[in-house]
Amino acid sequence: MLQMIKLEEGQSIISEYIKTLDEEVINLIDSHERVLAEDIYAPINQPPFHRSPLDGYALQGEDSKGATIESPVTLKVIDEIFAGEYTQKVVKKGEAVRIMTGAPIPEGADCVIRQEDTDEGESLANIYKELKAFDNYCYEGEDIKKGTLIIKKGSFLNHIKIGVLASLGIDKVKVYKRPKVGLLTTGDELIEVGQSLSTGKIYNSNLYTLSMRLKELYTEPIILNIGKDCQEEIEREIKNSLDKVDLLITTGGASVGKKDLIKIVLEKMGANILFWKIDIKPGTHVLCSELDKKLIISLSGNPAAASITFEVLVRDYISKLTNINNISLNRKTAYFNDEFNKESIRRRFLRGICTETKEKTLVDLSNGTQSSGVLSSSLNCNCLIDIPAGTKGLKKGEKVEIILL
Numbered sequence: 001m002l003q004m005i006k007l008e009e010g011q012s013i014i015s016e017y018i019k020t021l022d023e024e025v026i027n028l029i030d031s032h033e034r035v036l037a038e039d040i041y042a043p044i045n046q047p048p049f050h051r052s053p054l055d056g057y058a059l060q061g062e063d064s065k066g067a068t069i070e071s072p073v074t075l076k077v078i079d080e081i082f083a084g085e086y087t088q089k090v091v092k093k094g095e096a097v098r099i100m101t102g103a104p105i106p107e108g109a110d111c112v113i114r115q116e117d118t119d120e121g122e123s124l125a126n127i128y129k130e131l132k133a134f135d136n137y138c139y140e141g142e143d144i145k146k147g148t149l150i151i152k153k154g155s156f157l158n159h160i161k162i163g164v165l166a167s168l169g170i171d172k173v174k175v176y177k178r179p180k181v182g183l184l185t186t187g188d189e190l191i192e193v194g195q196s197l198s199t200g201k202i203y204n205s206n207l208y209t210l211s212m213r214l215k216e217l218y219t220e221p222i223i224l225n226i227g228k229d230c231q232e233e234i235e236r237e238i239k240n241s242l243d244k245v246d247l248l249i250t251t252g253g254a255s256v257g258k259k260d261l262i263k264i265v266l267e268k269m270g271a272n273i274l275f276w277k278i279d280i281k282p283g284t285h286v287l288c289s290e291l292d293k294k295l296i297i298s299l300s301g302n303p304a305a306a307s308i309t310f311e312v313l314v315r316d317y318i319s320k321l322t323n324i325n326n327i328s329l330n331r332k333t334a335y336f337n338d339e340f341n342k343e344s345i346r347r348r349f350l351r352g353i354c355t356e357t358k359e360k361t362l363v364d365l366s367n368g369t370q371s372s373g374v375l376s377s378s379l380n381c382n383c384l385i386d387i388p389a390g391t392k393g394l395k396k397g398e399k400v401e402i403i404l405l
């Protein structure tokens with residue numbers, strides 16, 4: 001069994017277990033933040049007809065030759081059309097159709113004059129301005145031509161993409177299913193939020209931190225019953241959930257204590273242990289295994305350790321699993337603006353607050369202690385400072401690598 005491996009080695013091992021998700025067809029209205037599983041070609045032209053971009057008159061450009069406010073050209077108004085209507089009348093020389101924004105430009109007309117450049121006459125209209133053919137004329141298909149590839153497979157559907165699809169009348173889309181991620185928190189000490197605490201017990205914060213993060217990363221968390229520190233119970237929860245999830249995450253019991261049972265249970269169940277422990281702090285205690293072709297990532301119970309390991313080890317995996325690129329780890333160079341005097345025997349991730357100045361990115365430590373069991377120092381943190389193993393400490397002004405959260 002691999003033990004105490006480098007973070008990148010761990011990332012690479014788990015990336016072998018990325019599977020392509022099944023597809024499903026859903027209503028466009030439900031497709032926000034989903035990933036498209038098909039190329040979409042425009043089924044119609046957009047706009048679907050030549051239309052007026054203004055309230056005014058549709059006419060033949062030729063007719064407006066020489067028109068000024070002092071010497072207007074007078075046209076006969078043969079019809080009036082609003083958006084949503086059309087006219088079968090053909091605009092001939094000397095004629096115009098009163099037209100509103102969005103209405104189809106009638107046959108025979110080749111331009112539109114805005115009403116401010118006319119006397120807004122009802123049966124006869126005086127035109128005060130000269131226009132050329134196709135002035136103020138929106139062509140059919142000028143926005144999107146029928147048959148063009150409009151949104152590619154793998155695209156993340158946001159409000160604009162969904163709006164464009166709606167403009168083309170597409171009401172159903174084929175998307176990848178959201179990955180289901182099982183979350184099993186374990187520990188006899190855990191009490192559900194809402195129940196009263198008794199001596200020695202703590203609230204189950206990992207369930208909230210991790211399930212919310214899983215949602216933020218566009219997966220569907222499946223919350224399992226708290227696993228008591230009892231082999232049979234943990235085994236039962238894992239067995240019952242494995243075929244319902246694409247990935248299983250557990251917290252707690254990943255270390256060496258008498259009731260740290262995760263490894264024992266998984267080995268007993270016949271799981272293939274991929275590695276145990278990575279050379280980082282916090283979050284050294286992580287066990288990765290595979291059972292029935294499902295990846296199981298067992299994080300430390302310590303809240304900050306669990307959440308930081310989740311970011312640095314699991315986030316890229318989830319980005320690949322969901323096919324959403326912009327949730328992958330985003331690294332950047334910054335300048336340390338604080339003091340940190342501890343030696344880092346292992347590679348260390350510190351919680352930081354980065355701010356942009358005109359010249360560079362500065363990073364301070366977030367308020368509170370950096371220990372694995374303390375979650376509150378993550379409250380204002382917006383990045384992790386990646387300190388290489390062997391660093392004595394950090395001085396103000398030192399160049400560091402950060403991971404944006």
Ligand SMILES: Nc1nc2c(c(=O)[nH]1)N[C@H]1C(S)=C(S)[C@@H](COP(=O)(O)OP(=O)(O)OC[C@H]3O[C@@H](n4cnc5c(N)ncnc54)[C@H](O)[C@@H]3O)O[C@H]1N2
Pocket residue numbers: 185186187189190202203204205206207251252253254255256257260282283284285299300301302303305372373
């Ligand atoms: N003899 C050693 N002891 C410990 C070592 C070690 O190397 N040798 N490593 C320490 C480090 S570092 C860590 S991290 C923890 C890892 O422990 P486990 O993964 O086994 O986690 P637990 O012992 O179950 O819990 C640790 C801590 O976190 C609290 N916890 C657990 N679950 C939750 C939850 N769902 N929500 C909130 N808090 C939770 C738990 O009560 C413990 O306080 O091991 C050290 N020990």
Ligand code: MOO
Pocket residue numbers: 280281282283284285300302305306372
């Ligand atoms: O392994 Mo613990 O997660 O270092 O803090």
